[in-house]
Amino acid sequence: MMQTMRAERSRPVRRLTRRAALLASGLTLLAAAACGFDAQTLQPYTPAEGVNTDVGLGANGQPDNDTVLVRGLMVISRQDGSGFLSASLQTGGSDALTGVTGKVVLPDGSDGSAITATISDPVAFANNNLVILTDRTEIPVTSTDLVPGRTIAMTLTFSKAGSKTINAPVVDGNLPNYQTVSPSPAPSASSSS
Numbered sequence: 491m492m493q494t495m496r497a498e499r500s501r502p503v504r505r506l507t508r509r510a511a512l513l514a515s516g517l518t519l520l521a522a523a524a525c526g527f528d529a530q531t532l533q534p535y536t537p538a539e540g541v542n543t544d545v546g547l548g549a550n551g552q553p554d555n556d557t558v559l560v561r562g563l564m565v566i567s568r569q570d571g572s573g574f575l576s577a578s579l580q581t582g583g584s585d586a587l588t589g590v591t592g593k594v595v596l597p598d599g600s601d602g603s604a605i606t607a608t609i610s611d612p613v614a615f616a617n618n619n620l621v622i623l624t625d626r627t628e629i630p631v632t633s634t635d636l637v638p639g640r641t642i643a644m645t646l647t648f649s650k651a652g653s654k655t656i657n658a659p660v661v662d663g664n665l666p667n668y669q670t671v672s673p674s675p676a677p678s679a680s681s682s683s
Contacts, residue, residue: 541659556581559579582617586649588612591647601643605636606631624671627673627674
């Protein structure tokens with residue numbers, strides 16, 4: 491009789507122990523699944539309107555010392571039809587932005603008119619020195635379809651890294667965040683290389 495009572499009492503304890511072990515192993519698997527090298531916190535995130543891209547990746551498809559890092563690329567427009575290029579450029583080697591071409595993307599996704607972007611002199615940069623385009627002579631961008639809220643399928647061309655096309659937003663330069671952004675009349679001493 492005593493053994494029967496002990497056996498009946500130990501069954502719920504065994505079940506509870508099994509359930510706890512199963513729950514612990516499930517939580518361990520869930521935690522392990524969240525680990526890895528592709529975690530969301532390791533991905534670049536742009537908390538602003540501009541877009542990021544890397545131009546001229548290395549042989550393994552990853553950025554290397556000669557890759558051009560383009561950050562915060564956008565066109566700031568204060569009136570329909572015109573604006574100016576804004577971005578930061580950096581490379582461990584040396585390179586120069588030599589051309590900007592593209593077409594405005596219309597609201598229905600079709601191609602709009604081509605843009606005209608005038609680079610008076612190549613924008614040279616090297617040795618991990620950050621070049622901010624709005625700290626230099628303006629790179630004007632014009633198009634009959636250029637209005638804030640649209641994007642431009644824009645191709646950036648560099649002398650060494652090559653070219654890359656990316657959809658860059660057109661932002662309203664009359665908004666408070668952009669009212670004070672204005673290209674310098676001449677390159678600043680810190681941005682020349």
